[in-house]
Amino acid sequence: GMSSAKAALEADTRTLAFEAGRRWGVRINAISAGPWASRAASAIGFIDTMIEYTSANSPLPRPIQATDVGHAAAFLCSPLAAAITGSVVYVDNGYHVMGMAVGE
Template sequence: MGLKLLANKNILIMGVANNRSIAWGIAQSLAEQDARLIFTYENERVKSRVEKLVESIPGAVLLPCDVQNETEIDQLAAYLSEHMGVLHGYVHSIAYARPEDLEGNYVDTSREGFGLAQEISAYSLVAVARRVYPLMTEGGSIMTMTYIGAERAIQNYNVMGVAKATLEASVRYLANDLGMHGIRVNAISAGPIRTLAAYGIKDFNGMLKKIEETTPLRKTVDTAEVGDTAAFLMSDWSRGITGEVIHVDAGYHITGM
């Protein structure tokens, strides 16, 4: 049997919180294609959950990194440089907004809540990419996770939709900046999935039921479907694609209702 798609590729994954995380679904798909994975965790509370998952993947590494802490991002990049040498991929699956900003009216978003959502959900991609792209000396792939709330006004998504719109614009600008280095930057816009983060959205179950009835495929997607698309984007099979937002949502984005 020949080499798998991601054999000998070093890939950084940020955003695994538990076994239902989209980032964990991505990690499983990448591991199946023989990628060497480096995970990060935000704090000690998250570490205890993520550590058990990471131990199930042979050779995987787990490192601390709070994306609001510039020193920790620098330390992550230094570790990667010293121990991995070359980085081939970076998966960004990080987002946060205050719960009170995910209900009611967007117009009531506080200055602090707006800034926090932007910093963690959008700027973190830029902050980490700036440190890791110099390690992609053989070219590479960067990808992030977004949602249709960046394109349309989705009830109770509010400030997160605006942060995801910033994230998608960042994908295009980063793709333009880094293309000269052979680095591609893309996003996956996933349909709603039952993750820990999703349950922070008011009436999420009602939203999911409506979408299941509306999508062309008459279903929602799961983390494995998103993960397999991520594996494609991390691989050389997608070498001509950059600056794109790829919808993995059972076709929901093409519908009018």
């Protein structure tokens, strides 16, 4: 499911970072965004519940905005991130350190 696909993407990010960095001097990173209200996310039937739950249970209890993800992307593309490659940047208000309770 979703968790195995995310794990594969994170592994590919590390592999591509090594190969593209050595071969072309290109940096490869990934952004793992928490649930946020977008037109694409509206196709997920329970997205509103996911957003409410993560907003209430994250270390930074607030909804994720599109600009939060965009700012992370802009940073990774900027010279400020020149030495960052093979990384996954979590834009989820810290939710990835918490996990979701079983049965919720």
